[in-house]
Amino acid sequence: MTFxxxxxxxxxxxxxxFPRCNTIVIIADEVVVIDPGCAVEDLRRFMMTQDLDLKDIDTIILSHIHPDHITHTMRLNRLSSCRIAANEITAPLFNEKEEMKQFLGFDKGNPVRILWEQLVNEKMFxxxxxxxxxxxxxxxDTFSFGDITLKTLYTPGHLPDHMCIEFLEPNLVFASDIDLTEFGPYYGHPNSSIPDFRRSIQKLKHGGYDGLISGHLKDPLVVDYKDRLIAYYRQIDMREDLVLSAIIEGAKTVPEVTMNPIIYPSLTNPVFMQFERWMVEHHVASLIAGGYIEEDKGKLSPI
Ligand SMILES: [Zn+2]
Incomplete structure (x- = not known):
């Protein structure tokens, strides 16, 4: 366990x-956990270092509905009877898991739904x-725990319900899945949005924080986050160039573009191939909107 x-x-x-995420713990006049996606045993061991136990958790806050971020919410709720807080988009999805599945694109007609459910149950039980x-x-919304004041900041794109949480004192932001990982921005669901993701990155870049806390980095506090956000943003452009190149070289459809995977070149799991297709679809939409390609009778071509 590291913390x-x-x-x-x-x-x-x-x-x-992925599939484990960093979990924030605030120990003030309440014990607050944000995104309980780390290994639950690691969380328990950490609590013990503070003379606390999992049953001492008062509040859980969720940044968005992704399974790797909400994994242990109900397990901890059963142990501690803690209250659960989430934003107005996340809340109904958390309350009704079929809604969550549909929100993430895995409605009952999706051919890889069962494989995705198996992946979640295996890795994010x-x-x-x-x-x-x-x-x-x-x-x-702002709310305080002892001397610490938190403020919600909606940052859609990754998913429509994604939000960051600002720490007004100290001047930090928990950026969740604007995570600055080498992988880069993830927008692999039908309702993800590249334009929204770009705007959310810019919003954080101009936030004037003293540091950004990533939802997935092993060194979670990033002080030079502005430069890192610029590089992170550029990864979207680089992927878009690769999609455009594939179309210039003759790919006419999204399945043809993904014959040579751009996002997950080394994975063959059908669930990840689905994520790849959704991400490439967003790039195709972005390239059409930018006037770089056009679609005629379902066939893509460069302009
Ligand atoms: Zn996420």
Whole structure:
């Protein structure tokens, strides 16, 4: 178990790369957990270092509905009876897991739905547990725990419900899945949005924070986050160039573009191939909107 101490009251239990995510723990007049996606045993061991236990958790806050971020919410709720807080888009999805599946593109007609459910149950067991959000948050809501004031900041693109959480004191932002990983921005669902993701990155870049806390980096506190966000943003452009190149070289459809995978070149799991197709579809839409390619009778061609 590794954790990072950000301040005397704010800690990050490291979850690392997908499917585990970093979990923020605030120890003030309440014990607050944000995104309980790290290994639950690691969270328990961390709590013990602070003379606390999992049953001492008072509040869980969710940044968005992705299974790797909500994994242990209901497990911890059953242990501690903690309240669960999420934003107004996330809350109904958490309350009704079929809605969540559809929101993520895995409606009952999706051919890889069962494989995706198996992946979630294998790697993120608990994410589909039924439960209810107690407190619904809106964009810009502020709330305090002891000396620490948090503020919600909607940052869609990754998913429409994605939000960051600002720490007003100290001046930090938990950026969740604007995570600055080498992989780059993830927008692999039908309702993800490249234009929104770009705007959300810019919003963080101009936030004037002293540091950004990533939802997935092993060294979670990034001080030079502005430069890192610029590089992160450029990864979208680089992928878009590769999609455009494939179309210039003759690919006429998204399946033809993904014959040589751009996002997941080394993976053959059908679930990840689905994510690849959705991400490439977003790039195709972006290239059409930018006037670089056109679509005629379902066939793509450069302009
Ligand atoms: Zn996510």
């Amino acid at each position: 990072s101490k950000i301040t005397d009251n704010i800690f990050v239990v490291i979850g690392g790369t 608990g994410a589909f547990d039924e439960g209810r959000v107690d407190e619904v948050l809106r964009n810009g």
